Amino acid sequence: MPELPEVETIRKGLQSLLVDRQIVSIDVRLPRIFSGDAEAVRGASIVNATRRGKLLIIKTSSSYSLLVHLKMTGQLIYVTQGKTTTLPDKSTKVIFHLDSGDRLFFNDYRTFGFIQVYPTDQLEAHPFLKKVGIEPFSPQFTKSYLLELMIKAKNMNIKAFLLDQTRVAGIGNIYADEILFAAKILPSRLVSSLAADEQAALFTSIKDILSKGIELRGSSKTSYVDLLGQKGTFLSEACVYQRNGLHCKICGGVIQKSKLVGRGTHFCLNCQH
DNA sequence: CACTTGACCTGTCCGC
DNA sequence: TGCGGACAGGTCAAGT
Numbered sequence: 001m002p003e004l005p006e007v008e009t010i011r012k013g014l015q016s017l018l019v020d021r022q023i024v025s026i027d028v029r030l031p032r033i034f035s036g037d038a039e040a041v042r043g044a045s046i047v048n049a050t051r052r053g054k055l056l057i058i059k060t061s062s063s064y065s066l067l068v069h070l071k072m073t074g075q076l077i078y079v080t081q082g083k084t085t086t087l088p089d090k091s092t093k094v095i096f097h098l099d100s101g102d103r104l105f106f107n108d109y110r111t112f113g114f115i116q117v118y119p120t121d122q123l124e125a126h127p128f129l130k131k132v133g134i135e136p137f138s139p140q141f142t143k144s145y146l147l148e149l150m151i152k153a154k155n156m157n158i159k160a161f162l163l164d165q166t167r168v169a170g171i172g173n174i175y176a177d178e179i180l181f182a183a184k185i186l187p188s189r190l191v192s193s194l195a196a197d198e199q200a201a202l203f204t205s206i207k208d209i210l211s212k213g214i215e216l217r218g219s220s221k222t223s224y225v226d227l228l229g230q231k232g233t234f235l236s237e238a239c240v241y242q243r244n245g246l247h248c249k250i251c252g253g254v255i256q257k258s259k260l261v262g263r264g265t266h267f268c269l270n271c272q273h
Numbered sequence: 274c275a276c277t278t279g280a281c282c283t284g285t286c287c288g289c
Numbered sequence: 290t291g292c293g294g295a296c297a298g299g300t301c302a303a304g305t
Contacts, residue, residue, distance in 0.1 A: 001298060054299070071299050073283085091283095110282045112299070128300085156276070164276095165300075173298055222284085222297080262278070263298065 002070040004136070004170030005213030006224050006232065007054050010076055013227030014049035014058060017078055021046050022099040023060065030093040033108065036117030040064045053132045053169030059120060067116040067126070068106070073223040074113030077105045109223070133167045136206050141168070143203045150199065154192035158202075160261045161191050168206065174219050174234075174241045177266045179209045181240045186272045187265045212237065240266035 002010070022045045026038040044062035051057065056076075058066040068076065079085045081101030088095060094106040094115055106115060123129055133149075134141050149167045161167060162176040171179065180187050182205035185198055194202065218224055218232030221242065225231055235241065239249050244257030244266055253270040 003299090069299080071282095072297075108282095109284065110297090112282060153275090160276085163299090264296080 003172035006218035009217045009226050011049045011051045018046045024097045027095040033114045040117050064117050065120045071112035073110045074108040077229050078227045079103050131166050133169045146203050150191045156191050158189050159187035173263050177241045179205045
């Protein structure tokens with residue numbers, strides 16, 4: 001479940017470790033998840049790594065970029081020449097061979113993720129990038145902007161609102177539950193029912209929880225690891241996600257779990273209203 | 274048109 | 290022990 005904090009952690013890793021590295025060749029082991037022409041970036045070097053929502057954008061020195069979406073179980077792991085590794089394994093779907101014998105592995109056992117070779121000058125026309133919503137850490141994301149979004153979505157429940165990538169980008173199931181706990185709002189509440197102080201708490205909590213996720217280098221429930229294969233530690237700090245049946249860290253009550261918008265949803269009935 | 278649900282996948286866990 | 294089914298959730302397409 002790579003969400004914004006996980007994808008951002010990987011982006012930072014790419015930016016610090018892979019800029020100026022050359023792509024010597026690309027070994028595509030599952031063509032279904034790779035689109036575009038691998039030849040278009042062969043011999044190119046990596047210029048920078050950016051992110052929109054949960055999508056990674058790796059710009060190369062050719063006129064093409066690599067778009068990487070990890071969906072649920074995707075991993076990008078960088079292994080330098082000579083370093084001991086168990087990779088590739090059966091989850092490895094693409095291997096980028098870099099100069100000096102280093103390799104970048106794209107692993108994904110559920111194969112929902114994808115890599116696209118896409119013309120850099122046409123990125124704004126990309127189907128995902130065309131409709132993805134605002135970045136929660138952009139200066140344009142203000143409380144009043146969030147309120148405008150909420151006015152347009154008044155009949156949705158607040159969890160569905162947070163998960164909708166076309167409104168605020170990057171929030172997935174884990175951080176949605178944690179944001180709503182921090183804001184003391186039950187996930188099933190209608191957007192239109194939030195009082196002013198709850199709207200303010202939601203705005204603050206979106207930034208606070210995502211920031212904490214980035215600080216702790218993401219959440220590793222099952223498969224998420226960073227570019228060097230290290231797990232993130234956010235889940236040990238989580239208050240509700242996957243804590244159903246356990247005691248609430250704030251009030252001592254029992255954390256509940258239900259299904260909302262098709263997703264496992266965790267909350268505390270004492271702390272959230 | 275706005276929103277909801279199902280499909281896409283496979284590894285893991287649970288109950289029989 | 291083995292097996293069937295539920296579950297995990299990001300996004301798109303199809304349905305209401």
